Amino acid sequence: MQYQTVPLTDLTRSAQSKNLPDGFSDLKLFVNEWALSSEEERFIKLHSVDLHHLGIFYHAMINRIDQILDYLDQYKLEELPEDARTLFYLAMTFSETAHPIDLKWPDVDFTDAYPWQAFQFRTVSTEPNS
């Protein structure tokens, strides 16, 4: 089919900074792996780890997510400084990978689900300057 598959991004810029704002440096060890800028990347990431590995990220984030959201909401989305943007991507990845543990699945995926590899991701319109 002639359908164009375009990478789905939440913002036009991906994570540029490896740094996190003051007060969140304990999460820095997760940045390389989990500060992901698109739903598609997060979906692939989720299906490339095991439940134990996911759990380490989940448990670190679930205790901090309330503070993270309060911190991020000081800014408008399009005005997030680079380090806060990286923190935003960590929060987005947490939001999109929390469900296997939240729902007490025995694995990162569940039986009787249509194969995740079949999904094609297309554009979304949440770019602030679109």
Added chain:
Amino acid sequence: MSGESITVFKGDESRLSEKVSIAHRFSKEFHSKEVELVFKKSWLVVASALDLPHKGSYLVTDVPPLKASLLVVRGEDMHIRVFHNICRHRGDKLVHQGCGVKRSFTCGFHAWTFCNEGKLIGVTDRTQFSEIDKDKNGLLEVHSEVWENMVFVNFESTPSQSLREWLDVMHDQYAGFSDGRVKIADHRVILKTNWNLAVNAFCEGYHNLYIHKNTVPDYQGGSSNPNRHRAYIEVQRNFGRYSAHGNPNHKPTPAQGIFLNHSRPMFPAFTHFDMDKLPSGVNPSRFKQWAFDIVHMVPNFVFGPQANTHSMMWFWPIDHETTDIRVQRFAFASNKPSDLVAQAHSRVRGREVLREDLATLEANFQALRSGFMDSIFLSRQEMLIRNHYRAVDDMLSKE
């Protein structure tokens, strides 16, 4: 009490059948008739106008049963038009990319140029053609209308009904329901199944108690409605719709609970909706513990209005045994970071629920296409599916 239905039924139930003959619907020949008599004669949704916010915003999409590629574009005059995505010179595909913003479109083959209102504005090396009337050789336009941010097309040379006639009582009942929203998810999956079975699976709530255990175990019904009957079901000539009962005792998962404190409640949490702000077609019976509606628009489109989000779903036949399923989700535009994080949670839960729905469709098709069982049973809770077959068969009978 638990065996009783809470459902309020409305609409025209004449000629609806509890038993519907199905096996004959899966042949190539039958599908050719569906294309000619159903898809070429219906108003079809092809895009969301929310994807076209600016002058010159365009997107390319396709209508698989008609093998048509369409260019949907908002012109300089802010009107949305739909064109066949074909250069008038030698018929090359005019626009290859998915979407963007442009004043004009230049064909890659010999550089003929069309403005974003469809007019031919540039012919290269023009002296080598004897005569080309630019006014008569703009892009081929398809009849289109925009209703509540949904772009409809009709491929008849002259539509036998206006969109207003087609939508009937729905037409004035959804004013503004999608305003201020943006697309937050856009997924596509191609399945080996028949399109009728695919659209049927998204038109009833009977299955959710059994299929959606892994993803949304307690989102509907609750102790007063253990069979999760629909609160409201309405069937009309070209559409059917239902309202779902949100479980008042739904327990948010740990992460979801935190997001709910920071943003608007969204699927799968259905609390604190201000119903006064909803147009009359959304939750038509004003059911107090309302969760969401499902609206099936004949033949192949479903939209799901919720208070703070909505979905659009297409079930396009590529052929009699292959279906192209597209799902888009929308939520209120926001530049508050926590809103996006909460919306992301909702879109992913919706995506996983969708994966449970999709998992039924290929096996269902394999079993039925054997042809050994002719008919299927449809309960009163599956009234929208009865309506689908009544509507499709009515169109097929107008040969």
